[in-house]
Amino acid sequence: TQLLEQSPQFLSIQEGENLTVYCNSSSVFSSLQWYRQEPGEGPVLLVTVVTGGEVKKLKRLTFQFGDARKDSSLHITAAQPGDTGLYLCAGGETSGSRLTFGEGTQLTVNP
């Protein structure tokens, strides 16, 4: 069974600060996805990375997939209170297979 270790599990920062969330595994994934979830709602896809070393940017969010496709990171620049939520990484072993989720990072950005 593939496992994804996500860290930190909880993060509370002030508005304007930068932060990085990590997602690590000993297994190789064909794709890795990042989601953001708000209370009482389903996860919303932020990005999918499929190529080792790939970097994708979404406004203030930067996503990176490790060269060996075993790890990924999410960096948020100048965090805002609207960024508050549960961030989840999820890896797919093959195209169309079940996703393995990390434990999640509960981010709170204080104004």
Place this chain on the structure above:
Amino acid sequence: GAVVSQHPSWVICKSGTSVKIECRSLDFQATTMFWYRQFPKQSLMLMATSNEGSKATYEQGVEKDKFLINHASLTLSTLTVTSAHPEDSSFYICSALGQGGYGYTFGSGTRLTVV
């Protein structure tokens, strides 16, 4: 974009009764749907994988006779929690896989409370 509708969004039921949760892909066909369970401030835990026209594949530790899954069409999968108990109270989320391999779309979840 792809939309998955999950219904109901919340339900309260008495112990011993059954509850059905529906998951529909509105604008695409989903040959595979996934059902997850999530406890407060925790990640999603996969319960089962549902393929249209065949029996669902359950994860280890998930009782298939208690959590009945039916995927009768390419746009609809249902999860029925039978003989519900308070410990079944949780947030249940479905996900549908569209064509192309990477397009997982999640429903908005169902908050089940068993009293």
